Each structure stands twice: as C-alpha cells, then as structure tokens.
Amino acid sequence: MNRRSLLKSTALAAVASLSFLGMAHAENPVLKIGFVGVTSGPAAAWGISNQRSMETRAAWLNELGGYEIDGTMYDIEIVAFDDQKDPKRAIAGMEKMAQDGIHYVVGPNVDDGAAAVRPVAEQNGIMYFPYAFPKELYTAPASNAVLGMVANYQSGPAIYKYLMENNGVKKVAFVAANESDPLSQRDGGVEAAKALGMEVVSDSVTYQVDTTDFTPVLLPVIQTQPDLLVLSGVSPANAPQLIRSARELGYEGLISTETAQDATVLQEGAGELANGFISVGGASTPELASDAMREFVDRYTKMFGEYNDESNTKVYALEYILETIKANPAAMTDVEEFKKAMDTFEAPNPYMVGDAKLSYVGSTSFGQKRQVSVPLVVNVFKDGAFETLFVAQVD
Amino acid sequence: MEQIIANGLYLGAQYALIALGLTLIFSLMNVLNFAHGQMYVLGGFVTYTVVSQFGLPFIVGLLASAAILAAVGAAIEKFLFAPVIKKSKREESTMLLAAGIAFFLDAVILLVFGEKQRGVPKILNGVLNWDFRIIMPYDRILIGVLAIAMIAGFILFMQYTKAGRAMRALAQDRMAAELMGVDVKRYSMIGFALGAMLAGLVGGLLVTITGINLGMGGPTSIKAFMMIMIGGAGVISGAIAGGFILGMMESIGLTLLAAYGDITYLVIFASLMIFLAIRPQGLMGKPWG
Structure with missing residues (x-):
C-alpha cells in the first residue's frame, strides 16, 4: 500500500468512526454535568478522584442505555476543567460551564476556589457541589452551593x-x-x-x-x-x-x-507504622458497601487501572444531582426548581447496605439544606486496608 | 542542638546532591534547567516502579533511575537544547524551552505514573536514639551517608577523569576549551546527562523516605535554585555549600521558630534577598560570571 492510499484509508476510517460515534450518541439527548477542580499539581489526587468517580458513574449509566428523567433517556456527559487549585482558573472554569449551558457542577475542591466561583455560579444559574468547608458558602443569602461531603x-x-x-x-x-x-x-x-x-x-x-x-x-x-x-x-x-x-x-x-485517605498510599508510604491511623472514609469498607458500591469500585478500577479510596466520599455528588433532577424534571434547566426539590428530596442510597437514604441536610450547620447527606464513616487503617471504626449521621 | 545539627546535615546532603546537577548544567551550557525538579520526580517514580511494581531490589531501582535519567538528559540536550543554543543567541530561548520541558514532563508523569503519592518500603528498620539527644531512623542515616558518598564520587569524577577535566574546562571557557581540542558537543551532552542523572538518583534515594508525587517537581526546582543562588551559580563547591546551608537553616528555623507558625521559609527568603543584595554572585561565584 503506498503512502497516499494509506492516508486515504486512514482518513476514511476516521470519518467513519466519528460518524458512527455521532450516531451512537445521537440516540439519546445528552445531559452535561460539569466538574471544576484540581487535576494537576500536588493536590491532583483530590480532583482526579472526583472527576474519575463522575466519569465512571456516567459511563456505567450510559452503558445501561442512559439515565431516565421524565420518561426520556439521557446520556450523561462529564465536562471537566482543571482549575490547578487556582481561584482565577476556577472562575474561568465556571464561566466555561456557563457558556456550555451547564447548570450543575461538581467542585471546586478547595476553599478559595469555591468562594471565588460563587458570583459566577449565582449569576449564571449554576448549582455547584464544592468539597470546601467555609460556612458562608452554604448559609443564606448564598443558596447555589451544596457541600458535597461531611465538613x-x-x-x-x-x-x-x-x-x-x-x-x-x-x-x-x-x-x-x-x-x-x-x-x-x-x-x-x-x-x-x-x-x-x-x-x-x-x-x-x-x-x-x-x-x-x-x-x-x-x-x-x-x-x-x-x-x-x-x-x-x-x-x-x-x-x-x-x-x-x-x-x-x-x-x-x-x-x-x-x-479522606487512600489505603494503598498509606501502605506504601508508612507501612505498618500507619496501623491505627484514623481518617474519614466513605462506603467501601466491606461492612458497609452494597453490591452497587462494589460494582462501582470494579468499574473504576477497570477504567483507570487503580481505584482511589478517596472516591468513596466522591461517588455521591453526581448521584444527588441526577436523582434530584429526576425528582423534579423542571430542574433540568432551572436551578430554582432544583432548590425547591431539595427540601423534600429523598431517594435510596445505592452505595450502602441497609435502608440508607439520599437526602439534603445542613439545617443545623447552615440554617438551610445545603449539604448532601452522606454517612460519616470513620475508618481505622490496619495492615493495608480500612476498617470501619464507627458510623454517624450529620445534621 | 545535636538534633538540629543532625537534621540539618541530613537535609543538606540531599539538597546538595539536587543542586549539583542543576549547577553542573548551568556551568556547562548557561542553561537554567527549570525541569530539574521534574527529573527528580521521574527518578523517584522509576525507582518506585522497579522496586514496588517489579519487586526488584532497591539498588536495581536506583541504578535504573540513574540510567534512565541519564538517557533522558542526553536526549533532551541533543535534540532540544543543542539545536536551540545553536540557532538562538537569546538566553530566554533556553529558559522557555526548559519551562516547556518541565510542563511536558509533568504531563507525562501524570499519564504514566498517575496522581497518587507513591513510596517504597523502608530499606532499613529501626531508629537511632542517642539518649533522646539525637533521634534519627537508620534509613535516613543510610540515605544521608549515600548522598554524601555520591557527592564525594562526583567531585572525584570531575577532578580526576578525562571527562571531568573536559567539563571543567568547558565551564571555565567554552571557546578556549574548543580550541584546545575538547569535543564541546559531546561533553555538553555528557554534562547534561550527568546533571539529569544526579536529579534522578536523589529522587530514587528519597522515594524510600519521603515518597514521590507529581507535584514535587516545581518546589524541588525552586529549592535547587535557592541553593545555587546561595553558593554561586555554576560553582560546584558553591552548590554543595548552598545545599548544606539551606538544610541547616531549615532545620534551625523549624525547631526554633516553630512556636511562631510556619515562618521558616519566610525568614530564609528574607535572608536570601538581603544576602543577594550584598553579594549577588553568591558565596563562591565570581561577579564577572
């Protein structure tokens, strides 16, 4: 095969694959969910575990044919932006989300980034789920931020x-x-x-x-x-x-x-010296994890080669966004409808055994429901793995 | 006091080894290698992969880091720096290239080794406790001794080998060295490879103590630049002195200033500014270059 024909056939193959991909995606309308967080530099592990959790769940839902909202199946697309832990970049990321017509964003990961994006989010009708703790983000008059974890x-x-x-x-x-x-x-x-x-x-x-x-x-x-x-x-x-x-x-x-910490990192860096170390985890310890959580961990590992235990606390935000929109489909493009749904929203927690529920909390800390209800799972590290020390509930 | 000195010596030995590679490259080619920290990180990840993933002995990991980083350094010099230096007389061209390489290596490290902190098991267990006056784990003592041995080896290499003499001649006067028959291209490449190898070796040594992650490159480069500013850019003895001075300042600051918060580096930076205002060429540098 000469070079010209090789180039031609490669170009044709590329066009054909793109057309096929386009057709495949054209079957369902797409619901875009944003992520603005740190995926490079020293704190990259925080944001990457966030982004990969979302991508794993989105791929899983899409593989099942999409996510049903008001009788329509949607493919979930994660639009990610690396803010490099820089508040200026976080603002640029949130502006990009607004330009893309995205109303729901997970992140930023740190306090100053979460505070910096607040005006952009409020002006553009974006609900965002930061992993940052300043109370003023979640206390009235602020109303667009929802704390994505336990503070x-x-x-x-x-x-x-x-x-x-x-x-x-x-x-x-x-x-x-x-x-x-x-x-x-x-x-x-x-x-x-x-x-x-x-x-x-x-x-x-x-x-x-x-x-x-x-x-x-x-x-x-x-x-x-x-x-x-x-x-x-x-x-x-x-x-x-x-x-x-x-x-x-x-x-x-x-x-x-x-x-939240990662068991492999602790084992590699401190070995048995880390035994007894207490940290906050999620729902992946054997005592608490449901079949869905185990499948999530399997899928994450297959997609990215290695699971990150920090994702145990980061698996929830996307689930909350989708379930809340499902509960009130008008929230798809109107975050005020989303806020209305938050007050009474309740759905089964798929990642924990038992009858755990997804709901919004935060009234005690913030005076309004601006926090996802995730179990406060306190873990203790032992011989390369986490064991559950105790479980509590926030609010 | 004994603990402060022991900590300072340990920190100084590793810092000096980091600074040596950077100052060697600067002296030979007048290149500020902003990617030096990334080379350190790459060396750490290579050792981690060899030891933790392939299950081979630590020394094999260390040798692999040295060999791979030397090859990476040689390739970077031959295919990137040498052509740029040949075509451009502007110093900022090489600075921009070095910054570009740093970003590129960061991206490659993230793709290949991931975002997680990595570490290898301790190579020695146990802690030296001298009547609570000096507490130092044996592995740190070993790493400190190895770092000092490598510094000594490097000095001997530069002093007594043909390649070392050729590189010193290049550092003193590039044109004169060329006129005397030194193969400038070859020894520039060897020098860059040696500098990168030193960075990789320190990364490999320290992965047993501090672990490694992709974000460590930038701060490592900054510390290396501080050391050569203290000692004098392009002067090997200056880099060693700069490393030990910075290590000792850090140890003293962290112990004596702990009660006032994290002001150690604030004090170090302020002292450095005053020092450079008085002696801009550093302790052992010459004002004329």
Missing part, C-alpha cells in the same frame, strides 16, 4: 468525642500545612476539642506542603506528649510521611485526620 467541623467533634469516651484521650495536638484549607480545618478542630473539654497542647506548628523531612516539624509537637495527634486537612501525599516521622520519633498515641 471537618462536623466530623472532628464526633471523632474526638469517640476517642475521649473509648480511648481516654485528654491531650490533643494539631499540625497543619501552611495553606488556607488545612489552617481553617485546624482552627475548627481546636475549637471543637476545647468545647469538648480536651487540653490542646500544641496548635501552632505548621509545615510547607513540599517538606521532605518532617522530623524537625514534628519534634516540638511530639515533645508536648499528646494522646491524640490531629493532622488537620492533611493531603494524601503528606499523610504517610507525617505518620512515619511521628512514629519514628517514638510517638505511641493516636493519629487522626478529618480528610
């Missing part, structure tokens, strides 16, 4: 109380990265610990996210001899190193965080 000021007190009652914890120390999210989570944690009557023995030590040796960082903290060391807002990249350094310095107390 640290909700999980922290529950964890500390459990450890006080079950492990006799009295003295607590906090360590945080010198960034807005971890620092605000630390402040919230300190407040919660003091409110419970715990003695806060150290709360001023912070570190750079690119620290390569945590021994000098942790030494003054360990010298205060806490019963519990809280790694506030710790990223999965830093958690194993901090745990390892603390144990190598001879610390024998408890270590916890209010962020």
